[in-house]
Amino acid sequence: MAEVVFRATLVSKALIQDPVEGEGVKLELAQEKSMPPPMILSRGEESEIAREVAPIVQQVVRSMPFGPRGKIRVPRMTLWLTREEWDRLEPKPDIGDEVEVRVLASGVEIRRT
Numbered sequence: 172m173a174e175v176v177f178r179a180t181l182v183s184k185a186l187i188q189d190p191v192e193g194e195g196v197k198l199e200l201a202q203e204k205s206m207p208p209p210m211i212l213s214r215g216e217e218s219e220i221a222r223e224v225a226p227i228v229q230q231v232v233r234s235m236p237f238g239p240r241g242k243i244r245v246p247r248m249t250l251w252l253t254r255e256e257w258d259r260l261e262p263k264p265d266i267g268d269e270v271e272v273r274v275l276a277s278g279v280e281i282r283r284t
Contacts, residue, residue: 175274179247196257200248
């Protein structure tokens with residue numbers, strides 16, 4: 172039986188209003204991935220200029236506010252809980268908590284790491 176497993180971090184926790192269930196909680200899980208270095212493709216005379224400009228472009232990209240250096244956040248899962256489900260959940264997850272998500276043929280498991 173095949174399964175998909177990944178680690179993620181709780182990056183957002185928000186109170187929401189569901190028109191059917193009433194008050195609820197939305198949890199957003201994301202995964203940090205390394206940002207690939209910028210690629211500069213050129214031909215002929217342009218290649219010399221590209222070699223000179225490449226280090227400057229890399230420095231600018233590294234200085235951009237993407238969170239940890241060279242990392243980007245990729246959304247992986249959004250979980251919507253009713254107020255009753257949230258109240259039964261113990262311990263309650265908080266922003267920054269790391270979890271392991273397992274997607275199985277029979278369902279989904281989320282465990283704190």
